[in-house]
Amino acid sequence: MSxxxxxxxxxxxxxIHPLAALRRLRQFRDLFITLSLHRVNVRYKQSRLxxxxxxxxxxxxxxxxxxxxxxxxxxxGGSVPFPLFAYAALVPWTMFSSGLxxxxxxxxxxxSLLTKVAxxxxxxxxxxxxxxxxxxxxxxxxxxxxxxxxxxxxxxTVVWAVPAILLLVAFLIGLALLLAAMHVRYRDVGLAMxxxxxxxxxxxxxxxxxxxxxxxxxxxxxLLYTLNPLVGIVDTFRRAIILQxxxxxxxxxxxxAVALSLLPVSYLYFKYVELTIADAV
Amino acid sequence: xxxxxxxxxxxxxxxxxxxxxxxxxFWALRDVSLDVPRGSSVGIIGRxxxxxxxxxxxxxxxxxxxxxRIVLNxxxxxxxxxxxxxxxxxxxxxxxxxxGSLLGMTxxxxxxxxxxxVEFAGVRQFIDTPVKWYSSGMYVRLGFAIAAHLxxxxxxxxxxxxxxxxxxxxxxLQRIQELRVQxxxxxxxxxxxTAIERLCNRAVLLERGExxxxxxxxxxxxxxxxxxxxxxxxxxxxxxxxxxxxxxxxNLSMHDPDAPDSVSxxxxxxxxxxxxxxxxxxxxxxxxxxxxxxxxxxxxxxxxRTGERGDEISVDAPGGTIEFAVATxxxxxxxxxxxxxxxxxxxxxxxxxxxxxTRLHVQDGPRSGGQxxxxxxxxxxxxxxxxxxxxxxxxxxPPG
Numbered sequence: 001m002s003x004x005x006x007x008x009x010x011x012x013x014x015x016i017h018p019l020a021a022l023r024r025l026r027q028f029r030d031l032f033i034t035l036s037l038h039r040v041n042v043r044y045k046q047s048r049l050x051x052x053x054x055x056x057x058x059x060x061x062x063x064x065x066x067x068x069x070x071x072x073x074x075x076x077g078g079s080v081p082f083p084l085f086a087y088a089a090l091v092p093w094t095m096f097s098s099g100l101x102x103x104x105x106x107x108x109x110x111x112s113l114l115t116k117v118a119x120x121x122x123x124x125x126x127x128x129x130x131x132x133x134x135x136x137x138x139x140x141x142x143x144x145x146x147x148x149x150x151x152x153x154x155x156x157t158v159v160w161a162v163p164a165i166l167l168l169v170a171f172l173i174g175l176a177l178l179l180a181a182m183h184v185r186y187r188d189v190g191l192a193m194x195x196x197x198x199x200x201x202x203x204x205x206x207x208x209x210x211x212x213x214x215x216x217x218x219x220x221x222x223l224l225y226t227l228n229p230l231v232g233i234v235d236t237f238r239r240a241i242i243l244q245x246x247x248x249x250x251x252x253x254x255x256x257a258v259a260l261s262l263l264p265v266s267y268l269y270f271k272y273v274e275l276t277i278a279d280a281v
Numbered sequence: 282x283x284x285x286x287x288x289x290x291x292x293x294x295x296x297x298x299x300x301x302x303x304x305x306x307f308w309a310l311r312d313v314s315l316d317v318p319r320g321s322s323v324g325i326i327g328r329x330x331x332x333x334x335x336x337x338x339x340x341x342x343x344x345x346x347x348x349x350r351i352v353l354n355x356x357x358x359x360x361x362x363x364x365x366x367x368x369x370x371x372x373x374x375x376x377x378x379x380x381g382s383l384l385g386m387t388x389x390x391x392x393x394x395x396x397x398x399v400e401f402a403g404v405r406q407f408i409d410t411p412v413k414w415y416s417s418g419m420y421v422r423l424g425f426a427i428a429a430h431l432x433x434x435x436x437x438x439x440x441x442x443x444x445x446x447x448x449x450x451x452x453x454l455q456r457i458q459e460l461r462v463q464x465x466x467x468x469x470x471x472x473x474x475t476a477i478e479r480l481c482n483r484a485v486l487l488e489r490g491e492x493x494x495x496x497x498x499x500x501x502x503x504x505x506x507x508x509x510x511x512x513x514x515x516x517x518x519x520x521x522x523x524x525x526x527x528x529x530x531x532n533l534s535m536h537d538p539d540a541p542d543s544v545s546x547x548x549x550x551x552x553x554x555x556x557x558x559x560x561x562x563x564x565x566x567x568x569x570x571x572x573x574x575x576x577x578x579x580x581x582x583x584x585x586r587t588g589e590r591g592d593e594i595s596v597d598a599p600g601g602t603i604e605f606a607v608a609t610x611x612x613x614x615x616x617x618x619x620x621x622x623x624x625x626x627x628x629x630x631x632x633x634x635x636x637x638x639t640r641l642h643v644q645d646g647p648r649s650g651g652q653x654x655x656x657x658x659x660x661x662x663x664x665x666x667x668x669x670x671x672x673x674x675x676x677x678x679p680p681g
Contacts, residue, residue, distance in 0.1 A: 003355040003434055011345050031382035038379060041372060117366060117383050118342035118359070275345035278338065279296060 011275040018264065021271050025120045032123050036130040043131060054135035055142045057147045058090040065207055076208040080242060084150050088238040089206040090167055091139045096230065097197045099132030103176035104193060107184050111178070111281040121274045129172055136165075142189040143241070152242050153215070160240035160247050163256075164233050171229045171259035178266035181273040204230040205238075210248055229255040229262075284354065286435050287317035287340065287465040292349035294335050294490075310337040311490045312349070318482075319354075322467040324477035324498060326454070326505055327487035333470045336487070337439050340468065355434025355466070356383060361426065369413035373404055373423060376412050380427050394430045401452070402426035418614065422449055429456045436460055439470045447642050450616075454480070472618070472638075474502045485496045509634065527561035528596060528623050530635040535619065547644050548614060552607040556621050559600035566593040566626040573641065574618040582617070593626050610643065611655065617641040 007069070011014050025032075045049045046092030066083045069075060077085030103125035106112065110124055125142065183189040203225075205213065216221055225231060235245040294310040310332045317323050327333050338344050339351060341359035366383040367376045377398055381391040391398075399405050402422040404415070412420060438457065457480065459468055471477055477498055478482055484501035486494040486508075494504045535546070535554040546552045554571055568588030574581055585605050587594055594603075623637035 006353040006357070008339060008342060008345055008351040008353075010347055010349075028382070028385060030386070030388045034379055034382045034388065038368065038371070038375075042368070045370065113366060113383075115338075115343065119383055163364065173616070278344040 011272060013268065016268060016271045018268060018271070021120070021267075025122065026119050028123060031119060032126060035123060036127045039131045040134050043173055044137040049224050051138065058087060058094040058139050059142065060255050061090050061094075062087045069207075070158045076212060078209070080152070081150050084146050084152060084242055085209075085238070086207060087143060087146055088242045089204075089234050091136065091143055092164070092203065092234050093204065093206050093230070094139065095132045096168060096172055097201070099129050099137065099172050100179070101193050101197060102131070103128035103172075104183055105180035105190055106176075107180050107277060108187075108190070108281055115278045116280050121277060122177060122270055125176045126173065129169065129176060131215055132172070133169070147242065154241055155244040157244050157246050161237055163252075164237040164240065164247075165263075167229070167252075167256055167259050168233045168237075170263050171233065171255075174259060174263035174266045178262070181266075181270045184273060184277055192201040200228075200230070203228055205235050209238075210235040211253060226251045226254045227258060229259045231255060233259075254272045284319045285316050285352075286319045286354050287315070287468065288317040288352040288512045289313055289336075290349050290351070292336075292346045292351060294332075294339060294344075295347040308347075309490050310339070310346075312351075312634060313487075313490070313492055315485060315492070315495075317466055317468060319485060320461075322461060322469065322481040324469045324471060324481035324484040324501075325482060325487060326474065326477055326501065327493075328377045328509070330488040331382065331487040333375060333487055333628055334439065337470050339438060340437055345529070353435060353461065354387070357435040357437065358431040358433035359437040360426060360428045360439060367412055367420070367424065370411055372411050373399075373415070377423070377427055380424065384431055386431065389664075398423075398426045398430050401429065401456070419451075425449075425453060429453065429460075432460070432463075433465065434577050435468070437470075437604050441647065445552040447644075453479060453600045474505070479503055491649070493551075508638045527598075528560050528564060528567060528633045530556060530621055530623060530633045531559050531600070532557040533619055533621050533635050533639045535639070535641060546610060549609050552610045552641075554605040554607075556603045556605070557600065558596065558603070558623065560598050562596065563597040564625065564632075565595050567596050567632070568593060568626050571605045572620040572622075573612070574620060575614045576618070582612070586626075588626060610645045612641075614643055614645050617643065 026058070043055055047053060048054070062083050066088050069082055075082045075085075106124040106128055107121060114121065179189050179193075201207075213225060217225060232248065232251035236252050237254075239247055240247040292310060293308055295306050295308050297306050313332075313336065315323075325333050325336060337359070339346050340353070341357065343359075366380040368379060368595045371379060374395070377395060378388060378391050381394075382388065386394075397407050402419070403428070403674040404419050404423055404426070407415065409418065415423070436457075454476070457467065461480075469480060481498050483496065484498040485492055486501050486505050487509070493508070494501050509547070533554065533556050535552060552668060556569060556571065558569075568586060570587070572581055573585075575584045585607075587603060615642070619639040619641050622631050623633040624630065625632050
């Protein structure tokens with residue numbers, strides 16, 4: 001075993017080397033795997049419905065919104081049956097919202113661990129992202145079932161789902177790291193989370209299509225709207241899988257820019273806060 | 282041999298009490314410098330609140346210093362509170378993997394050491410049982426066993442040896458000796474001064490966040506004792522008074538009257554503690570106190586007094602022994618600390634203080650079970666056929 005030299009200094013951004021941090025994260029990859037498996041296993045262990053809970057949430061929301069839109073005799077999905085239209089967007093949305101609310105509390109809910117053991121703290125929020133991804137895969141299986149039921153077959157555009165998912169994961173990690181680190185200092189983050197997610201759902205093209213927004217909003221407002229990375233991501237995912245359309249490249253491009261620039265910034269901030277996390281939790 | 286494995290350079294750590302910006306700040310450590318050469322063992326001693334744990338957290342990388350810097354050469358493993366990473370729902374085996382990977386081991390490394398870990402902890406039968414069903418002893422043993430098999434370059438040990446029964450503690454010490462022989466640099470933080478003297482080739486005394494003394498363990502431990510005695514008499518009772526009183530506590534020892542050779546006693550069994558004192562002159566009204574502390578050395582569980590009923594003891598040269606006897610010891614299995622002091626009833630000042638860190642090991646009694654032995658009485662009431670109260674209550678129990 002080689003002898004690494006480790007230096008501990010007062011917290012300062014200039015002392016933080018992202019590459020060294022990633023190397024250390026790699027050293028602890030087995031902890032990441034063990035904790036992720038643990039997260040997935042323990043979460044539904046003591047519930048009766050078990051893993052079914054992973055798909056109940058988007059399905060229930062789909063049912064509620066379908067009833068609502070049936071009552072007002074509207075179908076934002078156009079030619080596509082509304083349940084499928086809504087569900088195809090609820091799948092990525094649910095991954096985002098459940099992953100974010102769990103991951104942002106990841107540090108504060110492990111206070112005793114943080115004050116006793118030193119390990120790369122980003123592992124804690126990351127394991128919740130993995131758990132959300134597992135749920136995502138399960139709800140995708142249900143999505144496939146719904147498509148069969150409604151007789152919708154995907155075309156070659158389905159490959160666009162891959163960058164959409166990757167961007168979703170990147171954005172989720174970036175935001176989760178930022179909020180988890182902030183949560184340690186400002187408990188307001190935990191209190192604001194339900195409200196934030198509620199507003200965010202309606203600010204993203206989940207229950208309506210992006211095209212409708214484009215028609216309704218004036219240009220500058222629409223641009224502002226697309227700054228929400230979920231706009232491009234959710235819309236691309238839905239288009240790719242059930243609408244057989246290629247993405248709105250501008251919206252997707254903006255999403256990618258926002259999501260990919262947030263990730264390094266929030267990782268740096270996280271590593272900075274990490275140095276004194278044990279004093280604050 | 283001159284390579285430094287640990288180099289602490291002018292390190293300070295400030296904590297803010299409370300959340301606001303104007304919250305009061307205090308320095309848990311101030312300008313601490315310490316060099317630990319490769320292969321040596323250093324013991325850190327000091328009272329609670331002296332900054333020992335803060336120094337430990339900084340070295341372990343749990344939190345960053347406020348000033349100064351720390352340079353470590355080599356992998357460091359910290360035994361802070363064994364079993365910290367355990368999850369109650371997981372089995373012993375799963376917890377070995379979880380806890381081991383928290384300490385930075387890979388799954389493969391852990392798998393390779395699993396047998397030795399389980400053997401060391403002595404939990405082979407229960408390795409596939411969730412740890413929530415473990416006894417606290419098994420829990421602690423498994424926790425230490427994992428950390429003890431890390432084979433780091435630098436090992437930090439914080440008071441972990443205050444757990445488990447005497448036999449397990451002996452095994453822990455043996456394991457630490459093995460690591461030392463292999464050239465592991467060790468740093469101990471402990472209340473157990475005898476262990477520090479035995480295991481370390483250097484000791485450092487921390488006081489109010491600063492290094493008060495450093496050097497050969499025996500010297501530093503002696504300094505520590507002198508300061509404790511001085512401080513015990515400090516408020517309104519300077520050292521001179523203590524000396525004038527002429528009483529010194531010279532020994533505190535205990536034994537189980539049923540087994541005079543044993544160093545431990547049993548839950549629910551008898552306990553006899555002898556406190557020896559020397560006196561240089563007559564003092565008419567002295568009260569002796571025996572204190573029992575929990576394993577953390579802080580929580581006082583009980584105080585046994587000679588002056589309970591207003592009795593005062595007149596001491597005279599050359600000295601004597603006070604014996605405290607407990608018929609049925611109401612303490613659960615574990616380790617405790619004993620402390621003792623002598624107080625002058627007339628002036629109400631502490632005149633002598635025993636701080637020998639005397640340990641009390643309590644083992645499972647033949648007839649006990651659980652955390653406490655509760656003194657009790659019982660009686661047996663035989664229900665006979667003519668007992669109408671009982672019969673009636675049975676008859677009316679189904680509702681409607």
